[in-house]
Amino acid sequence: MVTTTTDLIVRYAETDAQGVVHHANYLVWFEEARSDFLRQLGLAYSDMERNGFFVVVSEVGVTYRSPAFYEDRISVETTLAKARRRLLEFTYRIRNREGRLLVEGRTRHIVVGPDKRPVSLPKSLLEQLTTPPA
Amino acid sequence: MVTTTTDLIVRYAETDAQGVVHHANYLVWFEEARSDFLRQLGLAYSDMERNGFFVVVSEVGVTYRSPAFYEDRISVETTLAKARRRLLEFTYRIRNREGRLLVEGRTRHIVVGPDKRPVSLPKSLLEQLTTPPA
């Protein structure tokens, strides 16, 4: 299983009136971490869409342990936990600079074509997805 | 168990380049539906915060079945599935105007005080939360 790490700095717009990062933004960070996962493996999700493979979120689970604050330096550890031709599953662990685990999550995806019907990922792509970056 | 319904119209800013509502926005709709749930019961979450009760999201689960599109008329059915003094759990069913089930979800919450330590909701508040609107 391939794991990558993506760093980001909390934006002011990502906070809410409780003074912490609004819980919906972790899904945006998961998505951003998936994009970066692909880039670290030499792929680009924008290319996948141009080639007619649209990865759609079918399920999400998040556990919130500790809040993140504006300007915190955050790392997202992303693991491709399952890679089938029609289903991908990623898990995430989000930590702050002190290494404290803030949030854990899991997302499931199906792959559809331009007509929104399920399609299979090419085997070559699956192999690339499951080969750690050099 | 009390259930309320909240209606909304999909905003353009809620869509993404796949032409559908971005999956993170359903968490925002869940939250908005919770606010409306309270208002329909004669409560206001802004009052709860002013009284020192901050309801924090501790867990989220979402299943995405079918997409929503810009200007779709959406209804969110919100049920308070568990109401303990230190834990609340809501479930949600989101449908479009044709009645098609688009998304199902579940959120768990703990209650904290202004110092971020767990506190118990007053019994009177719990009773109000579990009494259907007149």
Place this chain on the structure above:
Amino acid sequence: MVTTTTDLIVRYAETDAQGVVHHANYLVWFEEARSDFLRQLGLAYSDMERNGFFVVVSEVGVTYRSPAFYEDRISVETTLAKARRRLLEFTYRIRNREGRLLVEGRTRHIVVGPDKRPVSLPKSLLEQLTTPPA
């Protein structure tokens, strides 16, 4: 000049760590108010896009006078200030329930086709845009 009014309630996700509505969200409210302006005139922007007319934001100006807070009841007064075949300009006045003017704004738009090239709106559509709702 046609003016319409659109009401909304501030969402928690629209606030930031300063405890007020984040300034970028007023652009989302302007956009939502434009959508509602069209609906009040018997039009729908989703139909316009289906007919190949994409209204694109080319310029925005906002003056922030007073903050809005979570659960505030907000009204957006929207005026179509200019309606040419290739250019639309809207102005906005946002108030809270006490009638206090919170934000004023202006947006300019050009109209493009599916190929992103400028196109002219049909005269019949312009007439509809400049005829007050019954």
Place this chain on the structure above:
Amino acid sequence: MVTTTTDLIVRYAETDAQGVVHHANYLVWFEEARSDFLRQLGLAYSDMERNGFFVVVSEVGVTYRSPAFYEDRISVETTLAKARRRLLEFTYRIRNREGRLLVEGRTRHIVVGPDKRPVSLPKSLLEQLTTPPA
């Protein structure tokens, strides 16, 4: 006048159904670029708030020239155009990797204390704001 450059990669969640970055997100990028401007000068906006100086947006102007797309590499050039003790003004030029100018903008800010009343920035802070990074 000090100018800094901030790089970012377009997130999927920042796009809308027109397939391009939603126009409200440029305000978020301006804000992020301001945060980074301060960090490049050895300051941190989170420290300023902890010291009781809240920088509030009072005016915004944006001209949109060309769209940005998912995964585009974007640079934001940020200039502190005016620095008075009670007023700051920034200008921005956003370009893509090909150097094409996408968006220009301007934001005005006032400084308020924890009680939301206008306050003056300390002279030492103003000096730091107007001294280019080493």
